[in-house]
Amino acid sequence: MVVRTTSLNSLKKFLPKIHQPLPLTHRESQQLLDSITTSFRKNLDREHPWEHHDDITSQTSAPQIKKPILSTSLPSSSSSLDTPGQQHPTDQHLRAILSNPLFSHQGKKKLPSASQDPLHVFDSAVSRGLMTPQRAVGFLAKVRSQIGNGSADDIRRGMAASGAGLRVVQWLRASGLENDLQFSSNSALFAALIPFMYAEGLEEVAWTWVARLSICDKTYDTKKLHISTLSALLFAIVNQTSYTYSGVKTTLDPSYEAIIRANDILPRQNEVALKSFRKAWAGLSWISTVCASERPKPSASLFESFVDIGRPWKMPMDMAHLELHHPLVPNHSAAVQFLHNSFDSANLHPYTRRRLVCLALDTADRLKEVGDTDEVSWVERFLLRIGDDLNFSIFSAPGKDLIASELPIYRMM
Secondary structure (H helix, E strand, O other): OOOOOOOHHHHOOOOOOOOOOOOOOHHHHHHHHHHHHHHHHHHHHHHOOOOOHHHHHHOOOOOOOOOOOOOOOOOOOOOOOOOHHHOOHHHHHHHHHHOOHHHOOOOOOOOHHHHHOHHHHHHHHHHOOOOOHHHHHHHHHHHHHHHOOOOHHHHHHHHHHHOHHHHHHHHHHHOOOOOOOHHHHOOHHHHHHHHHHHHOOOHHHHHHHHHHHOOOOOOHHHHHHHHHHHHHHHHHHHHHHOEOOOOOEOOOHHHHHHHHHHHHHOOOOOHHHHHHHHHHHHHHHHHHHOOHHHOOOOOHHHHHHHHHHHHHHOOHHHHHHHHHOOOOOOOOHHHHHHHHOOOOOOOOOHHHHHHHHHHHHHHHHHHHHHOOHHHHHHHHHHHHHHHHHHHHHHHHOOHHHHHHOOOOHHHHO
16 A cells, blocks of 8 residues: 655645744844835825825915814924924824834833833833833822922923823823723822823813713713712812912912813713712812912902802802802801801711811801901800810821811811
């Protein structure tokens, strides 16, 4: 019997290669890149023909309708890109691709200090797929620490020049985390990122996140997560607009404008939007009253618009305290009435009790200004009545709670 053998050549295509191909040399890599680039340019020009400037000028001067140029690039006050109309379309497209943070890691030899450069570390982690929202928080904190302290303008310029915020936003977009806002589960990222975004002129991106986070018709757990996340984002925006970059407390006008804008864009009937926005409004209400003496007086029109937003929510303590701190015409009537209707202070939540004490102290100050001695005496007796409860809660509270307390120490004396 004759056995037919298969030739070795015919088996080559079935057997795996024993030896892997050798790595390309630098010259071969460059030749391959040039070949790919040339092919890409030809195909792109074939699909999207482009007339040279000389050809365009030689044509008749008949009016032509200009087509709008759609851009997917992020706005940046520190951008140094050339004018788009002066570049070849293939150059623009290639530059957009190569500027993507996923391709920004360079294989060049770095100086020993480069490994300590947070920008280099960030780009390296992104190129290797190792970047996470939590690591992005650390990256932003490191960049901020290297900028150091100084005047508010110097810090803002330093943050803008770093481009750290743009890097993170581009990474979120390129990695797909921005598509479904997966990164929003880490609310600490907002606190670190928003200051950079405002310094670099990227605040409009943050406002698109505000609008998108409010759209949630999923499960209870998902809604709960979106509420806490949207609240954290709004708080980060309010915090950014109420301090200078050097940490100095400023007028609350920009914060009122931010809340008014959020009120305009958030859907009123959406549960996530309503609960998140109400938390943000209440936080700014606290700053506007309890911490009012630490800031310049705000604009009366913006203050009134902010107060009017909260009226439908039936928050009598907030309303009474805000009317007491009107920048032009403070009114103590609602505050006195609220205090007269407050009896059971022992069972109040510590936060509410602190707010109540601040309201009573501010009311007493206002009554002294207008000369209403009878009501001043009553408010002082009211403070004595709740003083035992307040002192007990202060001396029995853990040290960390005292440190975190937002009630100024001088108001407790």
